[in-house]
């Protein structure tokens with residue numbers, strides 16, 4: 001069995017306890033308007049094109065079997081329509097204007113990478129985190145990876161949007177920590193900004209809570225979408241309804257996804273160019289912290 005990944009990041013300190021290796025899986029059933037990782041949405045490899053790095057050498061046009069690169073006197077056009085993301089052009093490009101994003105790995109190949117940092121995990125209380133995209137979109141692969149990680153004695157965390165096709169209780173015995181994304185609590189707004197209802201997401205969250213799972217809520221803060229008093233009040237009510245909540249993480253909006261989407265030949269529906277400064281929502285954050293009994297962390 002193989003999974004499609006877009007990154008394996010070592011020495012992360014913000015994706016669970018201690019020092020961690022984060023396995024980023026490709027593919028997501030949601031379509032968040034502000035997506036911070038648009039390269040994670042599709043469950044297949046893609047090609048980034050950074051026109052600013054292109055020196056017009058034409059090497060990509062020479063190797064492409066489908067004629068997707070057109071070099072004209074002063075411009076290089078990347079057509080994409082018949083691109084299979086084989087990556088030949090990215091390998092040939094001397095200036096990293098083209099980069100392939102996405103590669104398949106077996107569970108054993110990932111574990112070989114992950115166990116390299118075992119001494120750091122043991123010293124810091126870290127381990128392996130599955131993220132994405134939505135890691136559980138590749139359900140069977142994740143289940144196998146989690147089981148084998150536990151057989152290796154690793155601490156495991158899963159960052160999920162909670163929208164799953166399988167029964168989330170099946171994963172619970174193999175997950176030490178859930179980083180559970182809550183984007184919007186109003187169902188109509190959730191549909192509007194992510195493309196799906198939040199009903200199953202909230203159902204799965206409460207199911208994990210009843211099972212005694214270790215839960216941290218991860219909440220993006222998006223101006224004009226959920227950086228509102230109404231959403232933060234709903235977040236407070238949700239947090240106070242959970243028995244096993246350990247922390248709440250607020251993740252301020254950043255515009256890096258807008259640039260990454262452009263390099264994939266796409267546009268983001270939500271394209272604010274400025275970072276969200278934590279001063280802009282500190283009153284909301286303070287009121288939330290005062291109303292819940294778990295620590296609030298701004299990432």
Ligand code: SF4
Pocket residue numbers: 047063064065066067068069082083084085086087088089090
């Ligand atoms: S990835 Fe392959 S098919 Fe796509 S443009 Fe590059 S060489 Fe052509």
Ligand code: SF4
Pocket residue numbers: 053054055056057058059060061069076092093094095096097098
């Ligand atoms: S190989 Fe790279 S630098 Fe050369 S034309 Fe293609 S994209 Fe530009």
